Amino acid sequence: MSVGVPMKYVDEFRDPQRARRLIAAIHALYPAVGRPLQLMEFCGGHTQTLLRYGIERLLPEGIEMVHGPGCPVCVLPRERVDGAIALAARPEVILATFGDAMRVPGSCQTLLQARAGGADVRMVYSPLDALLLARRHPEREVVFFALGFETTMPATALTVLQAARQGVGNFSLFCNHITTLPTLRTVLDDPDMPLDGLLAPGHVSMVVGMQPFVRVAAHYRLPIVISGFEPLDMLQSLWLLLGQLAAGRHEVENQYARVVPAAGNTPGLEAMARVFGLQAAFDWDGSVAPEASGVRMREEYAHFDAGRRFPLPGRQTTMPAPPQCEQVLMGRLHPQACRHFGSDCTPAAPMGALMVSAEGACAACYHYGDRECCA
Amino acid sequence: MCLGIPACVVAISDEENCLALVETGGVRREVNMLCVTDDTRPLSSCVGDWVLVHVGFAMSRIDAEAAHRSLELLAALGEMASELPAMDREPGPYEASGE
Amino acid sequence: MSIADAFAPTDDRERCITLAHGSGGALMHELIHEVFVGTFGAAPPGGLEDQARLDLGGFSTGGDRLALTTDSYVVDPLFFPGADIGKLAVCGTVNDLAVGGAQPRYLSCGMIIEEGLPVAVLQRVAASMKQAADAAEVAIVTGDTKVVPRGAADKLFINTAGVGLIPAGIEIAAAQARPGDVLIINGHLGDHGAAIVDARGELALEHHIESDCQALNGLVAVMLAACADIHCLRDLTRGGLATVLNEFARDSGVCLRIEETAIPVRDPVRALCEILGLDPLYLANEGKLLAVVPATASAAVLAAMQAHPAGQDSRIIGEVVERPAGRVILATAFGGERLVDMLVGEQLPRIC
Numbered sequence: 001m002s003v004g005v006p007m008k009y010v011d012e013f014r015d016p017q018r019a020r021r022l023i024a025a026i027h028a029l030y031p032a033v034g035r036p037l038q039l040m041e042f043c044g045g046h047t048q049t050l051l052r053y054g055i056e057r058l059l060p061e062g063i064e065m066v067h068g069p070g071c072p073v074c075v076l077p078r079e080r081v082d083g084a085i086a087l088a089a090r091p092e093v094i095l096a097t098f099g100d101a102m103r104v105p106g107s108c109q110t111l112l113q114a115r116a117g118g119a120d121v122r123m124v125y126s127p128l129d130a131l132l133l134a135r136r137h138p139e140r141e142v143v144f145f146a147l148g149f150e151t152t153m154p155a156t157a158l159t160v161l162q163a164a165r166q167g168v169g170n171f172s173l174f175c176n177h178i179t180t181l182p183t184l185r186t187v188l189d190d191p192d193m194p195l196d197g198l199l200a201p202g203h204v205s206m207v208v209g210m211q212p213f214v215r216v217a218a219h220y221r222l223p224i225v226i227s228g229f230e231p232l233d234m235l236q237s238l239w240l241l242l243g244q245l246a247a248g249r250h251e252v253e254n255q256y257a258r259v260v261p262a263a264g265n266t267p268g269l270e271a272m273a274r275v276f277g278l279q280a281a282f283d284w285d286g287s288v289a290p291e292a293s294g295v296r297m298r299e300e301y302a303h304f305d306a307g308r309r310f311p312l313p314g315r316q317t318t319m320p321a322p323p324q325c326e327q328v329l330m331g332r333l334h335p336q337a338c339r340h341f342g343s344d345c346t347p348a349a350p351m352g353a354l355m356v357s358a359e360g361a362c363a364a365c366y367h368y369g370d371r372e373c374c375a
Numbered sequence: 376m377c378l379g380i381p382a383c384v385v386a387i388s389d390e391e392n393c394l395a396l397v398e399t400g401g402v403r404r405e406v407n408m409l410c411v412t413d414d415t416r417p418l419s420s421c422v423g424d425w426v427l428v429h430v431g432f433a434m435s436r437i438d439a440e441a442a443h444r445s446l447e448l449l450a451a452l453g454e455m456a457s458e459l460p461a462m463d464r465e466p467g468p469y470e471a472s473g474e
Numbered sequence: 475m476s477i478a479d480a481f482a483p484t485d486d487r488e489r490c491i492t493l494a495h496g497s498g499g500a501l502m503h504e505l506i507h508e509v510f511v512g513t514f515g516a517a518p519p520g521g522l523e524d525q526a527r528l529d530l531g532g533f534s535t536g537g538d539r540l541a542l543t544t545d546s547y548v549v550d551p552l553f554f555p556g557a558d559i560g561k562l563a564v565c566g567t568v569n570d571l572a573v574g575g576a577q578p579r580y581l582s583c584g585m586i587i588e589e590g591l592p593v594a595v596l597q598r599v600a601a602s603m604k605q606a607a608d609a610a611e612v613a614i615v616t617g618d619t620k621v622v623p624r625g626a627a628d629k630l631f632i633n634t635a636g637v638g639l640i641p642a643g644i645e646i647a648a649a650q651a652r653p654g655d656v657l658i659i660n661g662h663l664g665d666h667g668a669a670i671v672d673a674r675g676e677l678a679l680e681h682h683i684e685s686d687c688q689a690l691n692g693l694v695a696v697m698l699a700a701c702a703d704i705h706c707l708r709d710l711t712r713g714g715l716a717t718v719l720n721e722f723a724r725d726s727g728v729c730l731r732i733e734e735t736a737i738p739v740r741d742p743v744r745a746l747c748e749i750l751g752l753d754p755l756y757l758a759n760e761g762k763l764l765a766v767v768p769a770t771a772s773a774a775v776l777a778a779m780q781a782h783p784a785g786q787d788s789r790i791i792g793e794v795v796e797r798p799a800g801r802v803i804l805a806t807a808f809g810g811e812r813l814v815d816m817l818v819g820e821q822l823p824r825i826c
Binding site: 005007008009010012013018021022025043045046048061067098125126127128129151152154155158162201202203205207229232236254257258259260261265266267268271359 | 378379380381383392397400407409410411412413425427429430431432434435437438439441442444445446448449452462466
C-alpha cells in the first residue's frame with residue numbers, strides 16, 4: 001500500500017530497499033552452504049508472509065520452503081467442530097468464536113452454516129469479549145470456542161481466572177488448545193521429511209521462550225531461528241539459518257528479540273499452568289507421544305469446561321478428510337502436488353481445513369497464486 | 376496463533392482489571408495488560424510503552440533497543456552484499472513517490 | 475385530530491410503525507404523506523397516482539439508450555459513520571447507472587419496514603435519501619411501503635430502482651479491457667468496509683473511519699468528457715477492488731497488473747486491517763470506481779478526475795497486459811509478484 005504515516009515496528013520491517021539488500025545477502029551466502037536445502041516455516045502466519053510478499057520466488061533456487069503444520073485451525077479434528085456446532089445448537093447457548101473457525105468444515109457443516117440454520121454463533125476478537133457477553137446475558141450460557149497454540153493460551157487462561165474472580169457462572173470454554181512441541185516433533189520424527197533448518201514460531205516463543213527449542217535443536221541437530229512475521233524478519237531469519245548451515249552449527253537464534261524474551265512470558269505461563277494441564281509440553285524430554293498435544297482444563301476449573309458442563313456428541317463415524325490433508329499438513333506433500341488442489345478442492349468447496357483456514361498452506365498457495373502462471 | 380500487532384499504550388482505562396487503551400495507526404482498543412506488568416513495572420508506568428497485542432491482550436513489551444539493533448544489522452548486511460543485477464528493478468511508471 | 479394522532483401512543487414512548495401503517499388505509503396514507511411525499515418533493519397537482527409519469531420528451535435528448543437498474547439495501551446498523559441506509563440506497567443505485575455511462579434521472583424507493591420501527595428513524599432515513607438525491611441531481615418519483623411483523627425483517631430494507639440515459643456513442647463494458655490500457659481509481663480504498671466491520675461495536679475498536687458513500691455520476695461525466703472511449707468502468711462495492719479487477723480480467727481475457735505501492739489506503743483503515751487480518755483490496759467501498767482507460771487518454775482522464783470533488787485522490791494503479799489471461803497480478807514492493815484472487819465469501823476477522 002502507499003504508506004501515509006508508517007506503522008511503527010511494522011513498516012520498518014517491510015522496507016523494500018532493506019529487503020532487496022537482504023535477498024542479495026542470502027544469494028551471496030548460499031554458495032557457502034552449497035547444497036539443496038529444505039527449510040520449514042512451522043507457523044501458518046509465516047507461510048502467509050512468504051506467499052503474500054512473493055518471497056519464496058526471490059530465494060536462491062536450491063532452497064525449498066516446506067510449509068509446516070502450525071495452523072491451529074488446520075490441525076483441529078472434524079469432531080471438534082461438530083462439538084462446537086452441537087453446543088451452538090443448544091437454545092440456551094451463545095457460542096463465541098474467533099473468525100478463523102467459522103468456515104472450517106465439520107462432518108456435515110461449518111459454524112457459519114450452523115449460524116444460518118439458526119444456531120447463535122457470534123464472532124469475537126478476544127476471549128474477554130466472550131466473558132463480557134456472558135455478563136451481559138445472564139439468562140444464556142456463553143461458550144467460548146478456545147483454540148490456538150501457546151500464543152493464545154494465556155489469554156484464555158487469564159479470562160477463566162477473571163471469570164472465577166468475578167463469579168461469572170454462565171461462562172465456559174470449549175477447550176481446543178494444542179501445544180506446539182508434540183506437533184513439531186511429529187514432523188521432525190518423520191524419516192520422509194528430512195529438514196535442514198527450522199523457522200520457529202515467533203509468537204509461540206513470545207510465550208514459552210527459547211528453551212523448548214534449544215532442546216529440539218540439540219536433539220535433532222537442527223539449526224533453528226525464532227522468527228518475526230514481517231518480511232524482513234523472515235528474510236533475516238533465513239540468512240541466519242544459512243549462516244548456521246554454512247558453519248555447521250545447530251543452535252537456536254532469536255531474530256525476534258524485540259518481542260521474544262529468552263525466558264518467555266512469566267505471567268502468561270503461570271496463568272496457563274493454573275488453568276490447564278500442561279506438564280507434557282514443558283517437561284518434554286523427548287519421550288512424550290504426539291497425542292499429548294491436546295490441552296485439558298484442570299479439575300479446579302472443571303465448571304468452566306464446556307466439555308464437562310454439556311453433553312457432547314460421541315465420536316461419530318466422521319467422514320475423515322482425505323489422507324492428502326495430513327500429508328500436506330506435515331510438510332510431506334506440497335499443496336500443489338495434491339491431486340485435489342485447485343480441482344475438486346478449492347476455497348469454494350474445501351475438502352479440508354487447509355483450504356479454508358486463512359493460515360492453511362493450501363489456502364495461502366491457492367489465494368496468492370503460487371502457481372505456474374506467475375513464473 | 377500469529378496475528379500480533381504493535382501498539383502504543385496511550386492511557387490507563389481500568390486499574391482494577393489491569394486494562395489500558397492502546398493505539399496503532401489511529402485505531403484504539405482497550406487491552407488487558409496482565410502479561411506485561413508486575414511489581415517492577417506496574418500498570419501506571421506503562422503509558423508510552425509499545426506492546427505486542429494478541430486477542431485483546433498485551434503479550435510482550437517491545438524492546439526498542441532490540442528493534443534498533445535488528446535494523447542496524449540489516450543495514451550492515453546491505454553494505455556487505457553486492458546488489459544482484461536482477462534485483463535492480465526500474466521503478467514502474469505508476470509507482471507513487473515520496474508517499 | 476388526524477387519524478395518526480388518534481393512534482399515537484398516549485405515553486412518552488416514541489411513535490412507532492405498526493402493521494396498520496402498511497395496511498393500505500388512512501394510516502398508511504398519512505405515513506406516506508408525512509414521511510415520504512413531504513420529504514421527497516410535492517405531489518403532482520392532481521394527487522398521487524399508482525405510478526410516476528415521466529415525460530418522454532425529456533428522454534429524447536441526451537441519449538439513445540435507457541439504463542435501468544435496481545438494488546436492495548439491508549445494511550445493519552441503519553446509521554453508521556459517514557452515511558446511513560438511505561444515502562447508500564440512493565448513491566448505490568445512482569452509481570450503478572453512472573458506471574454504465576448513464577446520466578441518472580429518476581429513482582423509485584420501496585421500503586419494507588419491520589413493525590416497531592420508530593417513525594423518527596424513517597423520517598431521518600427519508601431526509602438522508604432526499605439530501606443524497608439532490609446532491610446527485612436525481613428525483614425520487616415513486617415508491618412503495620410495506621410493514622411486516624416483528625422479526626420478519628431486520629428493522630428496514632430498502633429497494634431502489636433507477637433509470638438514466640446513456641449518451642450516443644458511449645460503450646462501456648467489462649469485456650473491453652485491452653493490453654496497454656491504464657487502470658485508474660478515484661481515491662482511498664476500504665473506508666466503507668472498515669467503517670462497517672465494527673459498526674455494531676462487537677470488536678470494540680475505536681476509530682474515526684467514515685464510509686466513503688457518495689454519488690459518482692458527476693465524476694463519471696467529467697471522465698467521459700475527457701475521454702468518450704473509456705473501456706471499462708465499475709464501482710467497487712462488495713468484494714472491493716480485487717473483485718472488479720478479476721471481473722474485468724476474466725471478461726476481457728486479459729491480465730490486470732497492479733502496483734502494490736500505488737494502492738492508496740488511509741492509515742486507520744490500514745491499521746484496522748492489520749489488527750483484524752483483513753486485506754484492504756477486498757474491503758467494500760461505496761464511492762469508488764475503477765476505470766480502464768486507453769493509454770493515450772489516461773493523463774487527461776486522471777487530470778479531470780483529480781479536479782473533481784469526488785476524485786481528488788485519484789491515481790493510476792496499474793495496467794492491462796496480455797498474460798496470464800484472466801488473472802490479476804500484484805507487483806509487490808519487493809520486486810516479487812503474487813496473484814490477487816477472487817474471494818470466496820466475505821472476509822472474516824482472524825486472530826491467526
